[in-house]
Structures are given as structure tokens and as C-alpha cells.
Amino acid sequence: MKYLNFLFIFLLTLSFSGEIIEVSALELQGTTTACLVSTQDSDNAKKDYNTTFIDITDGSTVEVFNHNDKMIYLTEEDVYLISQIVFAESKGEPYEGKVAVASVILNRVLDPAFPSTVKDVVFQTNAFSCVLDGKITVTPNQECFNAVYEAIKGNDPTNEALFFYNPTIATCSWMHDIKKTDSRSIGQHLFFKV
Template identity: 60%
Template sequence: MKYLKTIFILLITLLFSAEIKVFAYSDTIEMRKKNLNDELNTILINIPKEKVVEVFNHNDNLIYLTKEDLDLMAKIVYAESKGEPYEGKVAVASVILNRVLTPGFPNSVKEVVFQPNAFSCVNNGEINVLPTEECYDAVYDAIEGNDPTNEALFFYNPDIATCAWMQDVEKSDSKLIGQHLFFKTSY
């Protein structure tokens, strides 16, 4: 009987110490995840946490968006799609997000918007507008994952476009929304 009591105490001690190790290991993993998220936010994305107002998550790719990003997107939506249906406004915002996620394009909204010759409204100064609430709604719909373009990277109005590249490039997954043609290229 004396040995049974000792064995029982030994087993309880082993079980308890194993639980402590499991809890400690679990806490360590959570701390590492938190530290990795912090590092990604401050080093790779380089946006202080307090400035992030939205996060776009597409296939586990995250884009941390600031108020400035949302304002830029809404201005592009307004300037590039005034007179277009709401779906066309969401489509313009989606193209911006799709470019940020695509290798070969800049990896921030600001860099995509101001990439040379990316948007005609930047070139001609029409970006300096006060976007409507509808433009912001379209941006938020795009952020929530509503992409009517089939992940298009380009768009233009075939009736008024002056860019020969847009007219001549081989297009795939094209979709006409309002007056704009949204598409991808193999380029």
C-alpha cells in the first residue's frame, strides 16, 4: 500500500509538470505569433499599428490600409469612374488592391496610385477631388472582398482611350463594366 501511494504521487507530479510544459509551450507559440505579427507590421509593412484603419485579406495576403490609403483610393474611384455604375466604382478600387497584391507592381496603395502612368487622373491632376460617400462605399466593398473584375489588373474606356498599349495588348479574363473594360494580361 505504501508503494501505491508513492507511485500515485509520482504520477500526479509527472502529469502536473507535463501540463505546465504544455501551457508554457502554448504561451511561447502565442508570444512568437504576436512578435511575428508585430515585426511584419512594423518592418515589412512599415505602418505603425495606430495608423492602420482597415486590413484587406485575400488568400492570406494582407494589406494594411491607412486613412490616407482609403482617401487615395476614393479619389481614384471618383476621378476614374464618375458617371459609371456602382459596380464600376467597386471594380476600380479592386484593381488597386489587386495590383498591391501582385508581384511586379508596387506593394502599397500609395505606390500603386502614383506609379508613373498608372492612372490618367494622376497624370492630368484630376485626382485632386473631393470623393463622394459612394466612392468610399465602393472602396469598403472592395476591401470586404467584392471584386467584380475577376482580379483584373488593368482597365480603360475603349471608346476614349488614347493609350495604344491598352488597345493593343493581349487581354485575358476581360469584363466590361459600364464604359470600362477590366482585364489581365500575360505581359
């Protein structure tokens, strides 16, 4: 089973990566436990390498999100947590709005101004109203999971937005007053950068 996990992650990495320079499996007592993947941006004459170490010893990595040569290795727990946020924050919104909410979470994990894990992004103080008001304990439906997987595949209708809110009902003055760039309305939400 561990070999299948390794193969799955390896194939996902290949499908999302640019040119693969080096792939090596580490073996401890005959069991593959990790994979080291190096990618090269072929346009970069200096051969700047992005090396990522993937620990797959517990077999929990189920998805890989790759954007601009940055990768996030997502567990089932991450996917479920994002789906909960999508359900709680965009219930009643169009499907594209659900994909957009999932994209904001992934964009934040990749952005150095935010925490580097899904869990830390979701539970960052005052980040999501559904966490503040306790509505994160919802059970997401299949449409929410589909939206998360769509975002993981790279469909980001927000143009890499880091924030969103509903201008009609938001009580946060910061959201109303902040200068927004690259804003886009999807359903009742406004997605933007600052």
C-alpha cells in the first residue's frame, strides 16, 4: 500500500511539475518513506532549483496543489476542512463562488503573509466568520468537495485573491474601508487583494 501511495504522489507531482530534474526515493528497511522532487524553471538561466521534501510515511497526503512552482501537499483532513469552510461561507452561492472560497484558502497557504498550512490559515484569528461564530462544525455536501477539488486542480476564478466578503451583510469596517485591488464579484461575495 505504501508503494501505491508513493506512486500516486509521484505521478501527481509529475503531472503538476515543470521539468523534473531529479526524483529519488529514500528507502528505510525496504519501505519507501519519502520522495525528494526537484524542479527547474527552464526560463531561469541560473538554474534556480525548488526542492520539496514530501513525507509520506503516514500515507495521509491525498492531493497536491501546484501553483507558480509552489506546492501544497494536502491531507484528507485539509480537504475536509476546506470543504467545511466552503459550505459555511458560501452556502447559497453559485458553484463558481464555492470554488473561489476554496481558492482563497489555497492562495493564503501559498502567500508568505499567511500561515503555511490549511489548518493554520482556517483557524487564524478573525480569518473566517464561520470559525468565529461556530458554524464550521457543518457537514459539507458533495458540491463543496467538488469545488475544493476544482480549486486544487488550479481553477481559480478569483485571480489569486486573498480576501473575500459579502459587502451587503459584512460588519467588519476593515473590509469596507481597505483599498482593494484585482477585485471580482462572484455571487454575493467580493474577492480581492490588498
